[in-house]
Amino acid sequence: MEVTRRAFLQLTGLMAGTTGAFERFIRHRLMGLPAPADDVLLTPHAPEQWLPSVCQLCPAGCGVAARVVNGRVVKLEGLPAHPINQGSLCPRGLAGLTELYHPDRLLQPMKRIGERGEGRFEPIGWDEAIRTLIDRLRTLHQRGESHRVAWLSGHTAGIAPQLIERFLRGYGATRHFVLSPPTGELPVDAFHMMVDWQGQMLYDLAQATLILSFGMDWLQAYPSPVEASRAYGHLRRGQPDRRVRVVQIEPRLSVTAAKSDEWLPVRPGQEGWLALSMAHVLIRDRLFHERFVQDSAVGFEEFSRFVESHASPEQVAEPTGIPAETIVRVATEFGLRRGLAVGSRADALTQWAVMSLNGLVGNIDARGGILRRWEPEALSLPAAVTPTDAPMLPTDAQALPALLQSQQPSPIEVLVLSSANPCFLSPSPSRWADAFKAVPWIVSCTAFLDETALHADLLLPTATALEQWQYAPTTASDGTVVATICRPVLAPRNEARGLPDLILQLAQAFGPPLDNALPWHSLEQLVMDRLHALYDAKVGLLLPPISVPGTPAPSVEKPAMNVEEFGKELLARGGLLWPAEASPWPEFRTPSRQFEFVPRAIAERLKASPTLFPTEESAAAAGFPLQLYLYSPLAFLNGYGAHLPHLQQIAGSQLHEAWVTWAEIHPSTAGALGIRDGESIWVASAHGRITVKARWSEGIQPSVIAIPLGLGHTAHGRWAQGIGENPACLIEAKRDPQTGQPLWQGTWVKVWKA
Ligand code: SF4
Incomplete structure (x- = not known):
C-alpha cells in the first residue's frame, strides 16, 4: 500500500x-x-519516567533511555553519556519498541503437537516446560551421555553467552555452536592468527588518519553503526585542521562508498589481491614502519618475497579491475599517512591480506589503528566450580548439519537453540531443516516463531532487552569499557522470560553439579552480587545521571558513600565505564609473541598454491556470467529485522524500494539482457533460483548483481512472512578451509526476464 x-x-x-x-x-x-x-x-499528563536500558538488536550494546508512561514504554532514545552511542540510536534501535509490542511475539511456552516444521503447537505452563527439559537433561546425565547435549546460538548479547558456556560446562556438555552473521563481522580470524589468538579487536575509527576499507560497509555495520557514524562526523568535521580521507573498495556503491572520498569498484573476491598489491608498493617504496617491522614482527622477509613476485600493481590490475596507477597512488597515500585498513570477516586469505597492511604501517595497538577489547577484572564473573575439565570441542556451526546426520542415532540427542535461525539465514538453508530431522529433541528459546523454531519440540518464550535486568559489558572503539547495569524497564509481557534468567532457573532446577556452575537464582541476584563486588573494588566511573528532555540537566552529586547509595545510583544511571587508559598494556599472543606477517596456516596455503583468489573463467563458461554480491542493509543488519514494519519500510530507501526483494544491476548489463528498470527477473545459480525486482544502478560493477539479505521469510510474523525472496538459497554451503566460516560471496549466477 x-x-x-x-x-x-x-x-x-x-x-x-x-x-x-x-x-x-x-x-x-x-x-x-x-x-x-x-x-x-495514554494521556499527555500521565506521570513519566526515563529509565536506562540497553539495545540488543545488534551486538553493539548501545545505551537506551526509555520513556515510560503509565507503565508502558512510549519512546526510546540513546542514553546521553553512554560511550558507544552518546545519545543516539540507529533506526533499528528506535524500532525496538515495535519488537517489544509486536503482536506476533511468542508469549507462553508451547509444545509441538504437529509434525516438525508444520507449526502446530499448544500452550503449556512454565512448570511443565522446565520439567520436560530437565527430565531429558537428567536422563542423559545419568547415562553418562552429557556430551550428547549441544547449544546452537546466533547473536546473543549481554551476559547470556557467558551463562550458556557455564551451563554447558557445568552440565558436562562440550559443544556450543555459534552462528556468525553473513556480513559486517570484524576479521577476527586474521586477528587471531597474526595478533592475539584469544582476543577481540576494535577499529579506532575516530582517530584514524586515513581509512582504507576493503568491502566493509562500516557506516552501516561496524559493531555499532551509531558509533561508526559519530566517528565519521568527527573525521570530517571534528578536527579544525584536517579532514580525514575515506577510500572504499567494494563492488557496490554502499552507504559507506557513497560517503567516501573515493570509491574503487573492485571485482568481488579480488579485494585480497588489491591489498597485497598495496603491500607490494609499501615495501618497494619503503613506506612501511621500519621500527614496528624490526622490533615487533616476524615473517616480513617471507611476506615481502611473496608480494614482490605475485602482487605487483601491474599483475593485479586486470583481475581486480583497478588500474595500476590508482593502486600505487592509494597505497602511497596510505603509507605516508599511516592509515587504517578496515576489512570484514571474509575468507581467511582476504582477512590476512588486509591485516598485513596494518602491520606494515605499525598500526596495531595504536591510536587510530587496531585496538583490543578488554574487560576490567572487577566486571568478570567469579570463576565457576565446574565438574569437568573436558575442553570444549571444536564447534564449527556450519559443520553441524553434517554432524547431526553423521551417525544413527544422531550424536546430538538434545539441541538447545537461542537467537539462531539457520533455516532462514544460512547458505542453502533447507539443509538445516533436513538435518534437524535427525535430532530426537529440540528446544528453542525464542521471541518469535521463526523458520527454525518451527522444527522445535518445545518453545520457550524469551523477553526483550527492555524487559530484563542487564549486566552487559562491552567496549567502545577507542577502548573505553562500559557495562550497562540496570533494572528491567517494565515486566516481561505475559509469560516471556529473559534468556539469562531462563538459564539460571534451569541450572537451579537441575541441581548439582549444574547449580555449582551457576549459583544465582536470577539475573537480579547476579547483578546484586556483582554490584557489591564492584563497590568493593572501587573502580569504574558511574555514568552521569539521565536528564529528562526539556528539563535542566541534573547536577552530579558527590560520590556515593555506602554500597546502598552506590547501588541506587548505578541502577538509576545505567552503568559504569572504564576509560581506555586503564587497559592493560597488551602483548602479542601468537606462537612467536610477535605480530606474524605469515602465520602457519597461511604459509601452508601459500606453499600449496600461489593462486589465492578466485578466477572467473570456469563459472562464466558454465553459463553463469554474473557474480552475486550479497549485502545487509542497516534495516536488516545480520539478516534480522524484516519482522518489524518500520524496518521493512526503510530497507531500500536509496532506491525507494520497500516490502520487496530487489536486485541492483548495472544499466549496461541490464540493457544487454533486455531487462528494463523495475521488471521482474529470475536470478539463478547452480543451487537455486528466485524472482526479484530489477533495479538499474550505476553504483555497481557491471559484472555483478547485488541483492540484499533479510527478506524472503516463510515464518517470523505477519510483516516478514511471504515478503520478498531469500537469496541465501542461491548459495552453496561452502566453507573457508582455514576458518570454517561460510562463504557468502563468490556465487555465480545468470539472470533473465521473468
Ligand atoms: S547500533 Fe542500533 S541496533 Fe545496534 S545496539 Fe545500537 S541502536 Fe541497537
Missing part, C-alpha cells in the same frame, strides 16, 4: 481528532501495538 504525504497528513489529522475505537484500530491493526484497554490509554 503506498501512503502519499497527503494521505498520511489526512490520516494523522484524523487520528488527532479521533478517540476510542478508531484509535485502537489504528494502533492495533496498522501500528502493530496491542489494543489497549480504555483505562490505560
